[in-house]
Amino acid sequence: MTSSQQKALHLDGPFGKFVVKPKDIQKPEPSEVLIKVYATALNPADWKIQKYNPPFVKEYPYFLGSDIAGVVEEVGEGVTTFAKGDRVIAKGTWDDRHASYQQYTIVDADHVAKLPENVSFDEAASIPLGLATAVIGLYADCDRPQGVKKLQPPPWEAGGEGAYKGKAVVVLGGSTCVGQFTIQVLKLSGFSKIITTASLHNADLLKSFGATHVIDRNADLVAELKRALDGDSLDLIYDAVGAKDTQAQALELLAPGGQFIAAAMVQVDKAAYPNVHFVTLYASFRIPAFWPIGKSLFSKLHDLLLSGAIKPNNVEVLSNGLAGVADGLKRMENNEVSGKKLIVRPTETP
Ligand SMILES: NC(=O)c1ccc[n+]([C@@H]2O[C@H](COP(=O)([O-])OP(=O)(O)OC[C@H]3O[C@@H](n4cnc5c(N)ncnc54)[C@H](OP(=O)(O)O)[C@@H]3O)[C@@H](O)[C@H]2O)c1
CATH class of the missing domain: 3.90.180.10 (Medium-chain alcohol dehydrogenases, catalytic domain)
Known part of the structure; x- marks a missing residue:
């Protein structure tokens, strides 16, 4: 050499x-x-x-x-x-x-x-990759159909912090790397109820990031999600796992017109869910459409890490x-x- x-x-x-x-x-x-x-x-x-x-x-x-x-x-x-x-x-x-x-x-x-x-x-x-996958799925255009809105603005930009107060969201696979960052940015965006699935030995970790409810990944998801939602509307699911069973169960609870953001593969038949907006993504800030949100994130990342807002x-x-x-x-x-x-x-x- x-x-x-x-x-x-x-x-x-x-x-x-x-x-x-x-x-x-x-x-x-x-x-x-x-x-x-x-x-x-x-x-x-x-x-x-x-x-x-x-x-x-x-x-x-x-x-x-x-x-x-x-x-x-x-x-x-x-x-x-x-x-x-x-x-x-x-x-x-x-x-x-x-x-x-x-x-x-x-x-x-x-x-x-x-x-x-x-x-x-x-x-x-x-x-970097876990946070990018969370941020691009939630706050960038991705392949959302026309009229379907990304979350805006991201929490590190003016008006973004706490913007989604009062809303509920489900993160499938909270203890994945992607899930951990998704929970953290959703918390910064103000979501009041962040429900996630994981092995329960990871529950304290996920609560420290902002999860309000941690459901055993092997539980009856429909029953546990209903209990956690307690009547709140569910308009957003972020899936960091890509398992058909859990996707199908979580989709039962998604409100008509809701978004299912898939970091991993969508395994269910999308045609069976005409009222759901499936959003897929490729987490690269080098894609021209995602370059600006990457620039925005990296301009604030030092401060987000220093303050412990992102861990x-x-x-x-x-x-x-x-x-x-x-x-x-x-x-x-x-x-x-x-x-x-x-x-x-x-x-x-x-
Ligand atoms: N679209 C993109 O550009 C993009 C970018 C990055 C990643 N991805 C994809 O996103 C997925 C997650 O990636 P990652 O790096 O975050 O994964 P990871 O950290 O390697 O995932 C490991 C975790 O998966 C969890 N898990 C496995 N099966 C589960 C289930 N059925 N329910 C709930 N949790 C489950 C385990 O949780 P417990 O130990 O708590 O059970 C484990 O902690 C992968 O499929 C990856 O390929 C896509």
């Missing part, structure tokens, strides 16, 4: 293996920042892409990793808001330039925030840096990870 190279995790082919190999370190273009990645997180999409070889993956090797916590190494022309040595948090994107399963990566300065000292690099790495997931740090990713993903695929994020430190790659 030469001095202009780094170690990066390559998915080496369709249904292939994750292999650590040398790769050139990228140069930041104008408006971009080169970040030395101190911590990154494992996400379900990583093992799904390896296992299913989805059609959007056009060429291999493919580069994954969506979460960046690290230190600015170099800034591109025109970047004045960051300087070499700044501790930062940013969102990665799946390509050789922007993915986070490498020791250095590139992010546009619009989507980088300084990391306050009260959040460690390992904790910070648990945040990271609990984390477990794996050994061997990028070489530890494959084993960690197996644990996730086998449902052996509950209520926490698996983290690796690319700088510790042997």
